[in-house]
Amino acid sequence: MAEATTSGLGRGGPWLQNAWIRVETRQDDASISPVALDGAFRPVERGLASVTFVDGAPARFERADYDVQPHHDALGAGRRLTLVSSQPRRGLTLCREVVLYDGHPQCVTRLGITNNRRAPLAVAALHACTASGQGRGRLRLTAPPHEWRVYRHGWQSWSPTMSFGGSERDVRSRPPELAPEPPDTGPGRFASDDVGVLFDPASGRSLLVGAVSARSLLTQVAVDAPAHSIDARCLADGLPLAPGETLWSERIAIDLTGGPNDQLERYGALLGREMGARVPAKTPSGWCSWYYYFTTASEDDIIGNLRVLERHRRELPIDTVQIDDGYQADIGDWLTANEKFPHGMRWLASEIKRAGYTPGLWLAPFLIAETSKTFAAHPEFAVRGPDGEPATASRNWQRQSFGLDGSHPGARAWLTEVFREVCEGWGYDYVKIDFLYGAAIAGRRHEAAATRISAYRDALAAVRAGVGPARFILGCGALMAPSVGFFDGNRIGPDVAPFWRNLTRSERAEPRPRARAPDDDLSAEVAIRNTLTRSWMHRRLWANDPDCLLVRADRTKLTPDETRTLATAIGLSGGMMLSSDDLAAIPDDRLELISLLLPVLPESARPMDLMERDMPERFELAVERDFDPLRLVGAFNFADDTRDLVLPLAAGRWHVFELWEPRYRGVAEGDVTLPLVAPHACRALALRPAGRLPRVVGTTAHIGMGALDIGSQDWDAASRTLRLGVTAAGRARRRVYVAGGGLRATHARFASADVPLTVEGDAAVAELVVDIDASLEITFS
């Protein structure tokens, strides 16, 4: 048990303290200064709170009264400090809360404003914590701002997420698709949605600021490095605050403890808990029609692939067959199939079920096309622009589609009805709901008191009501924090593509194009980037969907190296494994790339260099099992030239095994050099502590290299036999590598039959074909 949170009164005002941090406050301006107790890291000096309005001067705290109370909520027990400043002359009251929990290193703060006037107040934003050079606040790091690193997080599934240097420019994310509003511009200025992390390379310390609730306002963490400023702001979009009412910001967590990955994972855990995350018992795997057939997908295409899956149950043990965009009469007319699906969608679901798979269907329920029957019948379902005309949320499909107004009761009833029919009526137990940002675009809504986020969440609740509590919802094009609690899975990156990079014309002219592709781009490279940079969400907020694995040999510009890199990133992410190819046309050696990722790993690897570069190059997962502790490492060369990759190792001696060109590299200490890694290629490694006894050092069954396909390991000293419990996970035909610790392997038996045993350098290699779990016995002389 962690110590209880304590409180006291300092010179300027009250403070709170737990095992990790102390938060000092001042009564004169209600500012907060959190300080980490391990090494006195104090990056936010007098973080202020304020409210801005559509008209008039901002409201700031004047001398505040305080109160400290025991506190208990979904996140745990602790203490709550409240600072209240009532300002009768302005007709408003400001209130700031700071909570410290006994069991969490983060402090959680929020800001409230009460309107004591007789007329409504139009609120622009609640700034829950601002430290800037202006006023008395300060953002203090040791390094100069151009050396800072900033993790910026995008507002929806497809939005770029990565770290930048403090003098670089943010991505030019295009609203409304990829950003909620036009981006901040200028070097060193970033607008990070939901959460942001600042890393100070000089001290090695980092600061995370993020919204752990997202029920009514959109939170942005704005960093202006040259100005030494950080601002956690909740956008209220001019919301009218009625007389007597109080508007609260979201709850903002501030974390000063540990490294960026620890902080992001801890942030994910708090957000998931606060918002009631749904995490599926099993991360799904499946086949999806989109990335081969696109909108041309037909009933025959789906059935054709279904038959291939049935014939390859051993190699492709997936559970879901998901029909994507292309079956519907129009965007908005979901219950009418087009002529490519002559037997109808109910029939197709029952065919998929009969084959033993979960039927899945794509819809873009928060878009309504101008051409649709739904729009003609219900123009009132659309969000309106300032001119009163329906607001455009997408120009995809060569038409305008409007955003759906989730504050409209008729629109919500319609959503519930559509999903009840798709799920209960037709039999789809899995829905991919896409282009969801459409319900969160700026605009006027039926309900004047609705916010973009509350309307979005009301629309999601209406979808869930139709889908029911037990079926799977995969979000896509979806807001991130505000969706937690509704989804079972969520896409965490832009669309993958059968090519590495899609260059703009100006970039093509550059002698060496930058790895950072423009943000409105799709490519394997940018999909992989978000798979790495958002891995902390996995199984804390939902099951991550890293987007599909494409292994085809035709209609692709991906090289074999690039295909392996895509497979390595998806596989080590532990996320959903969705294949999207014409399966009948895939050569066997490429089908094996899919088998290698099934079943999916139970958790995600971490990007070890997340804050160092925009494309992390080391993705690592520790698998802690007494009989075979190991570390899986994806080492990527995202540069455009061949390089040696050098991996520093933790203390001790390590067996090093490589998967893609399978080989045992022997025992390494200090670091391991991977020579001549081609552009966009990677190495997938298993590292195991080297000891004296014979041990498994790697297998070629699965991306886990033993994590799932080796279920037990025992050394019998008397008979000099190493006994490995081998499971069917991964591909059937495989090699198991064993290091002898000075002994020589003489004999291998699998499932009581002799199997070939060869020697490769310092390893003995058994060759197996595994269809059921059985024991492998290797005898040494």
Ligand code: 9PG
């Ligand atoms: C179906 C596809 C697939 C895919 C989704 C989503 O900006 N755009 O115009 C844009 C179009 C399509 C798109 C993303 C962005 O892809 O991510 O998996 O379901 O829709 O249309």
